[in-house]
Amino acid sequence: MQEKDFVSYEYKTVTVKAKEQSKAMDMYEAFGWEITTVAPATLDGVTLSLKRDRKQKHKQELTKLERQAEDLTDTINSLERSKTMFGNIFAYIFGVIATLILGGGMCLVMLIENSIPALIGGIALGIVGIALCVVNYPIYKNIVTKKTKQVLPVIDDNEEKLANTLEKGNDLLRADTI
Numbered sequence: 001m002q003e004k005d006f007v008s009y010e011y012k013t014v015t016v017k018a019k020e021q022s023k024a025m026d027m028y029e030a031f032g033w034e035i036t037t038v039a040p041a042t043l044d045g046v047t048l049s050l051k052r053d054r055k056q057k058h059k060q061e062l063t064k065l066e067r068q069a070e071d072l073t074d075t076i077n078s079l080e081r082s083k084t085m086f087g088n089i090f091a092y093i094f095g096v097i098a099t100l101i102l103g104g105g106m107c108l109v110m111l112i113e114n115s116i117p118a119l120i121g122g123i124a125l126g127i128v129g130i131a132l133c134v135v136n137y138p139i140y141k142n143i144v145t146k147k148t149k150q151v152l153p154v155i156d157d158n159e160e161k162l163a164n165t166l167e168k169g170n171d172l173l174r175a176d177t178i
Contacts, residue, residue, distance in 0.1 A: 008053075031066040084147075102133065
């Protein structure tokens, strides 16, 4: 009778955005996880099913490094979102105000009939509203550019830390096989 080597695995599922799938796969493989399946999860997400040998050497260190890598990835993603968040908020509020000014001019022209001052005032208010709508996008781009310049060094620093963490995890895995 032939004896089989039994290997027990631990399992994990992770849901990530589709555009971050390859990064996530690389990250988890650096800590000894093997991707078993990839399935669509939500509108723009995928679920990765992972397995890893339960009796792997340096498991505690790998788990600690894995948590650090996940935290760094979350930090990088939040910094990426922060590049446009304030610009979006400003553009929405400014756009609503500009639209209200434009609408106020239209109301002034339409509701007060046979009045030349109301007509001139309404047209002037409408022109101001249109001008504000036109300058909204350049202001938004300027805000996003400034925030990107501010956040980019921090993102690069965190990506470097992430790369170093992945290398440490990979080195621990290679130490098992040598």
